[in-house]
Every structure is written in C-alpha cells, then in structure tokens.
Amino acid sequence: MKHRIEETKDRLVVGIKANMSLQTIQQETGNLARQFMPRRHEISSRLGKHVFSIQDYGELEMKDITARTTFEKWVGVEVSNLDDIPKGMEPFILKAGTYAVFTYKGATQDFPKSRQYIFQDWLPNSDFELDNRAHFEELSENYSKYLQNIEEDVWIPIKGKD
Template sequence: MMKHHIGTIKNRLVVGMKTKASVLTISETTKQLAQLFMPRRHEVTSRIGQHVFSIQNYGQDYNPSEVHSEFEKWVGVEVENFNIVPESMDSIVIPSGTYAVFHFKGSVSEFPKSRAYIFQEWLPNSEYQLDQKVHFEILSENYSTDFQNIEEDIWIPVKKK
C-alpha cells in the first residue's frame, strides 16, 4: 500500500518539451524527452522551484485498453508565466482541481506495480473516480542519476463518485 493524500491545486504553468507516446513506448519516450529537455531546462526563465514535471496528457481520443493508443508526453518545469518560451519548447497548464497524490519510492522497475495498485485497487475502492485532466509526476531535478532509488509524487486527477 502506498502513502497518499487528496490535494487541491490552482492552475500550474509548465514550460517543457512534448512528444507522442503510447503505453508500449512510454519508458523509452520519457527517457529520450528528458535527455533533450534537461540540459536545456536552465533556458526557462521565471522558473519556480527545482522540481521537474513528467506529464501525461491523455486527451479525449486516448483509449487505455489499446496499447498503441497515443497521448502527449511532457517533461518540463514550473514557471510563473509564459512570457518567454524558449525555441522548440511549449507550454501547458496543469488545471486546478482535486488530485490523489501518491508518494513513490523505489526502483524504476517497481513503478508499474505501483501504478497498477493505484488504478486497479485504490481507485475502484475509493470514493473517487478519474477526472479528465492531465496526470503528472513531480520529480527532483537529479531524478535520473539513480534509477534504483527514485522518489516522486504521482498526481492523479479525481472527482467524487
């Protein structure tokens, strides 16, 4: 069982890079996107904090039962405003709302098991259902230095059933 809490946030502004991904390609896509973005993250002005966002924007066309169904995958940093967005980067708003926040600590190989717990055990047995907003993780800036001992917060958009 993972530690979690229910939290509410205001809009959060993120500048970063995005690409298309599917369940089959998510690990490699995220790695490639991070390799492109992280060396350039300091180009982002008006940055808030030292954390990094990993975002999944599923959209209305995404079909979770189809492994080839694509969604937008983002890696970025939080900003105060969108006044300056560096070349080849984009902006996204993480919308205000209610989120179930799960704290994950472990190895990258254990992460799928934790996601399965959230969606197959916790969510169906909770008083919540998924909300149609982006899903995201908040990571430390040095996240990729040790894949055996990662720590992140997983934010799942929810609303009361």
Template sequence: MMPFRVEVIPNRYIAGMRTKTCMVHIMKDTQDIAKQFMPRRHEVNHRIGNHVFSIQNFGPDFSPANPHSEFEKWIGIEVSEIDALPKDIKSFVIPTGTYAVFDYKGSMKDFSAFRARIFQEWLPNSDYILDDRPHFEIVDENYRKDLNNTEESVWIPVQKKI
C-alpha cells in the same frame, strides 16, 4: 489501502517539451524527450522550485485498453509566467482541480506495479473516480531513472463519487 493525500491545485504553468507516445513506447520516448529538455531547462525564465514534471495528457481519444493508443507526453518545469520561451520549448497548463497524490520510494523496476495498484486496487475502493485532466509525476531535477531508490510524487486527477 495505499497511503495518499488529496490536494486541490490552482492552474500550474509548465514550460517544457512534448512528444506523442503510447504505453508500448513510453519509457523510451520519455527518456528521449528528457534528454532534449533537461540540458535546456536553465534557459527558461520564472522557474518555480527545483522539480521536474513528467506529464501524461491522455485526452478524449485515448483508450487505456489499447497499448498503442497515443497521448501527449511532456517533460517540463513549473514557471510563474509563460513568456518569451526559448526556441522549441512550449507551454502547457495543468488546469485547476483535485488530485490524489501518492508518494513513491523504490526502484524503477517496481514503479509500474505501484502505479497499477493505484488504478486496480485503490481507485475502485476509494471515494473517487478519475477526472479528465492530465496525470503527472513530480521528481527532483537530479532524478535518474537507473537509481534503485527513486522518489517521486504521483498525481492522479480525481473527483468525488456522486
């Protein structure tokens, strides 16, 4: 079984930018939104840490079987307060809940296979089911998608099977 840890988090407040995307366009849309937000991240007050959140807010209408099903994609930073945000920067709250956390180290070309293993192998054989909350990754702010040795934490919302 894949190594993981379980964490229960309080509300986490994010300041960032969002776009609508689908699985077919997620790589390009994520790069586009990151290019807009990252140069402006220092304009945001009350920052916590030097990490960046890459968030998928799927919502009730998302269909994983349809690669064109749309969802919100966010790139942002964690903040202690959401007040007086700069123009075009919005707030998002990751609600309190339980997450299975997987640490990934490797190349970006292998990341989708790693993520697929979480849902196809780990989840069905675990004591958990998916919960309806945002999924996210946490990366260092100096993260570059073209590196062969990237590191990120993958946070999957879960709840115990009944």
C-alpha cells in the same frame, strides 16, 4: 503506498512534448528528458527545483487506452508566467482540480506494480473516480531511471463519484 488528496490551482509549465504510447513510453520519455534537461536553465521564470513528467490523454477515457493508444507526453518545469518561452519549447497548463497524490519510493522497474495498485485497488475502493485532466509525476531534478531508490510524487486527477 502513502497518499494525500490535494486541491490545486492551474499550474503553468514550459517544456517539450512528443506523442507516444504505453509501448514506447520508457524509451520516448528518456529521449524527451535528454532533449529537455540540458536546456531547462534557459527558462527564466522557473519555480522550484522539480521537473514534471506529464501524460495528457486528452478526451480519452482510461478504460479505452491500450498499449498502442497514442497520447502527449511532456517533460517540463513549473513557471510563474508564460512570457518568455525558449525556442523549441511550448507552454502547458496543468488544470486546477483535485488530485490524489501518491509518494512512490523504490526502483523505477517496480513502479508498474504501484501504478496497478492505484488504478485497480485504491481508486475503485475510494470515494473518487478519474477526472479528465492530465496525470503527472513531480520528480527531483537529479532523477534518473537508473537509480534504485527514487522518490517521486504521482498526481492522479480525481473527482467525487456521482
């Protein structure tokens, strides 16, 4: 799985969120997307054509997350400012920092294997450890979990090992 290391500034996002767990993430993310995607054109300060799928674990450490642990899941788009947020949507800031960015290509049902590779193989054998910031995927606007050949960038927050 190809990857790159990127430094980013804060990125502003407008979207909708829900609390969910790893047990409910597939169904609940679909529900969020069905609520958000028809309304994305209401956002006047949108940047680019991508959509973010964000997991915000807050202060939780990844090692403490179980299938039932709840966290915030967001679906949103990047914006240039937070001046005009449509009713029913909220702002979110993807915090600046270093990210390992993995490009995933394939069927959505095969993605868990890639996620396992990132966290169980790549990360422990790298010069990095997880940083306590949101994880996110950058998706094309026509993304569908039913497509068999999707492409998405998976952004994992990292920092150098102490």
